[in-house]
Amino acid sequence: MKVKVVTQILEANDRIAEENRKLFDKSGVYVINIMSAPGAGKTSLIEKTIKETAKIKIGVIEGDIAGSDDAKRIKSLGIPVVQINTGGACHLDANMIREVIEDFPLKGLDLLIIENVGNLVCPAEFKVGEDIKVMLLSITEGDDKPLKYPLMFQESSALVLNKIDLLPYTNADVGKIKKNSLSLNPKLKIFEVSCKTGEGISKWVKWLQSLIK
Amino acid sequence: MKVKVVTQILEANDRIAEENRKLFDKSGVYVINIMSAPGAGKTSLIEKTIKETAKIKIGVIEGDIAGSDDAKRIKSLGIPVVQINTGGACHLDANMIREVIEDFPLKGLDLLIIENVGNLVCPAEFKVGEDIKVMLLSITEGDDKPLKYPLMFQESSALVLNKIDLLPYTNADVGKIKKNSLSLNPKLKIFEVSCKTGEGISKWVKWLQSLIK
Numbered sequence: 001m002k003v004k005v006v007t008q009i010l011e012a013n014d015r016i017a018e019e020n021r022k023l024f025d026k027s028g029v030y031v032i033n034i035m036s037a038p039g040a041g042k043t044s045l046i047e048k049t050i051k052e053t054a055k056i057k058i059g060v061i062e063g064d065i066a067g068s069d070d071a072k073r074i075k076s077l078g079i080p081v082v083q084i085n086t087g088g089a090c091h092l093d094a095n096m097i098r099e100v101i102e103d104f105p106l107k108g109l110d111l112l113i114i115e116n117v118g119n120l121v122c123p124a125e126f127k128v129g130e131d132i133k134v135m136l137l138s139i140t141e142g143d144d145k146p147l148k149y150p151l152m153f154q155e156s157s158a159l160v161l162n163k164i165d166l167l168p169y170t171n172a173d174v175g176k177i178k179k180n181s182l183s184l185n186p187k188l189k190i191f192e193v194s195c196k197t198g199e200g201i202s203k204w205v206k207w208l209q210s211l212i213k
Numbered sequence: 214m215k216v217k218v219v220t221q222i223l224e225a226n227d228r229i230a231e232e233n234r235k236l237f238d239k240s241g242v243y244v245i246n247i248m249s250a251p252g253a254g255k256t257s258l259i260e261k262t263i264k265e266t267a268k269i270k271i272g273v274i275e276g277d278i279a280g281s282d283d284a285k286r287i288k289s290l291g292i293p294v295v296q297i298n299t300g301g302a303c304h305l306d307a308n309m310i311r312e313v314i315e316d317f318p319l320k321g322l323d324l325l326i327i328e329n330v331g332n333l334v335c336p337a338e339f340k341v342g343e344d345i346k347v348m349l350l351s352i353t354e355g356d357d358k359p360l361k362y363p364l365m366f367q368e369s370s371a372l373v374l375n376k377i378d379l380l381p382y383t384n385a386d387v388g389k390i391k392k393n394s395l396s397l398n399p400k401l402k403i404f405e406v407s408c409k410t411g412e413g414i415s416k417w418v419k420w421l422q423s424l425i426k
Contacts, residue, residue: 037250037252037331037333037354038250038333038358038361038362039250039351039354039358040354064361065334065361065363065364066360066361066362066363067357067360067361069357069360069361090303090332090334090335117334118250118361118362119303119332119333119334119335120250120331120332121301121330121332121335122303122334138252138353140252140351140353140376140379141251141252141253142252144280144282145251145252147279147280147282148251148277148278148279148280148282148331149251149278149279149331150278150279151278151301163353165382166353166379166382166383169378169379169382170379171409
């Protein structure tokens with residue numbers, strides 16, 4: 001019974017995600033769904049991306065259980081942003097996105113970035129209408145994460161390894177992260193960045209720009 | 214309808230958690246449920262705790278979506294351990310614990326440590342029969358986490374702030390973390406530790422020992 005209910009929820013979600021996707025395509029906006037554990041640096045990566053891509057028109061949807069700190073950070077950059085508070089739910093779903101995009105200025109945008117709730121598990125299960133999923137992993141989380149949280153690595157098109165400036169102070173083995181991530185998902189694009197120092201951001205931005213027509 | 218189903222699941226879970234708790238009490242074992250985001254250092258804290266508490270008999274239940282790396286780390290210390298693989302589920306529930314404690318040597322133990330799945334959201338909603346919940350936060354996750362993930366801070370009896378050895382290399386404000394955590398939960402005990410250098414571990418262990426009888 002429990003499994004049946006979950007299946008119905010996922011089917012209904014995928015149907016709405018499909019409708020969102022059609023609306024995005026019609027509006028000519030490319031959509032990425034950014035996922036990670038709490039504190040891996042999703043908002044920082046979005047800030048850096050906005051600053052490095054002056055010619056691309058970006059909009060942002062922020063997902064959090066509570067609060068609007070992230071939306072305020074993005075708004076201060078002069079970017080259209082809307083904050084979704086899930087009120088306890090551990091991930092965004094397609095219906096939450098549907099509700100906010102009705103009033104969002106999609107038509108003027110090249111790229112819509114959806115920042116999911118900080119969680120390395122649940123967001124990977126729910127499509128929201130995105131073109132691609134992108135995940136962040138902070139190297140301070142350790143090199144054992146791919147094999148412990150396989151679904152998110154499998155569902156993502158790109159893995160952004162953040163906080164590489166802290167590499168000298170941790171025991172994390174970047175080679176192991178890459179090897180195990182690629183064993184789960186051989187097509188995964190991997191970027192090593194530091195949102196603090198700016199290292200590696202230009203490569204990530206170049207790749208992102210190549211996706212938008 | 215969706216809410217109703219969720220309520221039923223939570224009620225059934227709480228009933229089983231209650232039964233687990235009775236069994237733990239009967240066996241004279243104190244039980245803590247350790248929760249955090251992925252990579253905050255739950256297994257490292259358990260390892261440090263085991264090494265600092267030679268006189269206390271400890272057993273460990275490891276919860277992960279996949280893999281048994283953590284259980285291997287604990288087993289190498291000569292401690293009884295069992296690994297639960299949730300196979301996708303984002304948290305442990307009372308029924309998973311019930312299934313493994315039937316064959317677990319509870320009677321010889323003073324303390325059972327349950328390491329939950331790495332997730333700052335969902336584990337806080339599910340009792341498993343524990344005496345207290347304890348959460349870890351790595352300071353590399355940033356100082357905005359209490360207000361963004363309030364439930365876990367409200368449900369926990371203690372907050373262990375880990376990786377304070379990395380404080381010089383981050384922008385995290387420990388004072389802000391403490392203030393916002395205490396605003397959510399004024400009774401919260403807060404410990405600052407580094408599982409890497411050992412700093413602060415003895416205070417945490419002393420407090421933990423004071424709870425056991």
